[in-house]
Amino acid sequence: MVATHDVLLIGGGAAGLRAAIAVAETDPGLDVAVVSKVYPMRSHTVSAEGGAAGVIAEGDTIDEHIYDTISGSDWLGDQDAIEYFVREAPRELLRLEHWGCPWSRQPDGRVAVRAFGGMKKMRTWFAADKTGFHMLHALFQTSLKYPAVARYDEWFVTRLLVDDGRVHGVVAVELRTGRVRGITAKAVVLATGGCGKVFPFTTNANINTGDGMALAYRAGAPLKDMEFVQYHPTGLPFTGILITEATRAEGAWLVNKDGYRYLQDYDLGTPTPTPELRSMELGPRDRLSQAFVHEEAKGRTLETPYGSVVHLDLRHLGAKLIDTKLPFVRELCLKYERIDPVRELIPVRPVVHYMMGGVHTDADGATGLGGLYAAGETACVSINGANRLGSNSLPECLVFGARAGRAAAAYAASAGPPPPSVGSQVTDETRRLERDLLGRLPRDDSIAAIRTEMQTTMEAAAGIYRNGPDMATGADTLRELQDRVGRVGVRDTSRTFNTELVAALEAANLLDVAECILRSGMHREESRGAHQRTDFPDRDDERFLHHHVVTRGPDGTPRVNRLPVTITRWPPGERVYGR
Ligand SMILES: Cc1cc2nc3c(=O)[nH]c(=O)nc-3n(C[C@H](O)[C@H](O)[C@H](O)COP(=O)(O)OP(=O)(O)OC[C@H]3O[C@@H](n4cnc5c(N)ncnc54)[C@H](O)[C@@H]3O)c2cc1C
DSSP: OEEEOSEEEEOOSHHHHHHHHHHHHHOTTSOEEEEESSOGGGSGGGGOOSOEEOOOSTTOOHHHHHHHHHHHTTTOSOHHHHHHHHHHHHHHHHHHHHTTOOOOBOTTSSBOEEOOTTOSSOOEEOSTTOHHHHHHHHHHHHHTTOTTEEEEETEEEEEEEEETTEEEEEEEEETTTTEEEEEEOSEEEEOOOOOGGGSSSBSSOTTOSOHHHHHHHHHTOOEEOTTOEEEEEEEOTTTOOBOOTHHHHTTOEEEOTTSOOGGGGSOOOOOOSSTTOOGGGGSOHHHHHHHHHHHHHTTOSEEETTEEEEEEEOGGGHHHHHHHHOHHHHHHHHHHHOOOTTTSOEEEEEEEEEESOEEEOOTTOBOSSBTEEEOGGGEEOSSSTTSOOTTSHHHHHHHHHHHHHHHHHHHHHHOOOOOTHHHHHHHHHHHIIIIIISSSOOOSOOHHHHHHHHHHHHHHHSSSEEOHHHHHHHHHHHHHHHHHHTTOOOSOOOSSSOHHHHHHHHHHHHHHHHHHHHHHHHHOOSOBTTBEESSSOSOOHHHHOEEEEEEEOTTSSEEEEEEEOOOSSOOOOOOOOOO
16 A cells, blocks of 8 residues: 655654755645654654754854864864854754744843853753753644644654665555555655664664664665764763763763862863853863773773763752753753762763764755655764764754755655556565564574674774774674574564564664674774774874765675765864864
8 A cells, every 4th residue: 555745754853843844835735744653752852951053142153163063073074064054053043933942041031052062152052951852842833833744653664665766755664553555755855863772872762773874775875974973971871861961061070980070181172161161071072982981991980780980060050050950960860860960979971872974965965866865863964074063963953954855845846756666666565574574483583682782792893992803893793693683583473563573673774874884984094083993093184084985785785985075164173172
């Protein structure tokens, strides 16, 4: 059975919903649908805490935000895309205000901004520490205004329909009934978010399994800069739940087991957004996470059952500030650690947080495969290069979600109907899911075992510090796991919310993404941003000032090629802060 729309958005997070609204606004005659494996308000965007960057404060300039983003990216971000992003971000954030997002204010009523890591000026808009929740709510309720926007909530996309270098829709499973269905469209926008679940400790939701990246990769669209995985320096041990950078923006300290602010011993460079803040804690995320590894090596961290930790100290901020500006942090600590940050230290460790790489796109979100677009964390435009600055991602979803939506609308307006061949692709995919996965006899192996092995392999091979031999060993293990995931059966054969089937599909996606991360990493013989190699400790602009693009070879293994980085006004320089 096949349904038809003009434009399909895969994903109901910030990027997907912003794109859906853009399509509906651009051409009200188009029939739009949002497909999401969870109810849209449960998308990972909802958990963003800290805020969204956009130049608005007095004394801040567009050029400074551009420069901070470029140097934060270690000169791997494309400067034309960054310039467009920085100019558009404040407009998008204001638009969101008009759609109902309750930005926190200063006493005089103007929008309040806070400092954020790697930004030299205060420019991060926030809605207390529940920014993602409020943003997603504003987007979701706005999307409801448009009758042209249909929704497929709790539908899992398993395949792109591709013919002759063009995309014609998707195949998806309705999770409530187990029904497999083709949904054709003239244009498809992937907005499926990140892939933190490739690693064992992550701030990411369980649903962040890189599905869109894997769908694009298998359909022949390249992935870009996959080696750059961001660790956030302050996650809770065990759960990986994020303690937002906003804590440090408000003045929290990172201390080692002796209660010493150890960051003063490291060459982080520090931005100085306000004179009263001693802001070494606001260095960029990659450098703070690396400093943790050195403290651990010196025996100055604390051991817990869930690895080494240091402490985040909020006590000197006082209950009033914590309750007004960081209420969610207090709530998370009380619920998940039984710790009250007003009186106690919070144990934290670096955890995988964000994927700089993703589906290769141009500034319109176009992937190179006709009719296929990508936006948000699943895409790589690229504005983040080797290291994303905190609070640039939410506005990226808005700016490039809107632009991809407009481009997809324009494409759909002139594209013809899908070719008859897509019918047989839907039949093939239905057979694969029903016969191969649900019908296969369970073996002495399990999805959970494969996923855990992949995660520990990735932590060992592609953690905060990496080296060639470890990445190569990891890549060999992943090949074996690919073989196992191709043979494993699903024990649960029920049709209603079959979570084991979903886990099997996600594990296959995660493995493809993990292989791309390692293969790209092996090719980049230098240290830049989040990719730090102990065997190549320096940045090497002569050999590596370029993007990596990964495509799937005929034997199913990743092939790595290069693309130039766009440099306009800012020649590569040293990454320094605080000048
Ligand atoms: C805890 C946390 C805090 C953060 N805080 C900040 C912050 O303060 N500031 C900032 O700028 N950034 C922050 N980030 C990063 C930022 O929130 C994300 O990069 C951004 O929200 C991603 O939005 P998205 O629309 O790309 O994807 P998501 O919000 O992750 O949405 C993905 C969507 O795709 C759908 N989907 C996925 N796979 C499938 C499939 N196979 N079939 C159908 N649907 C599918 C999902 O259902 C979901 O609707 C944070 C991230 C985390 C994890």
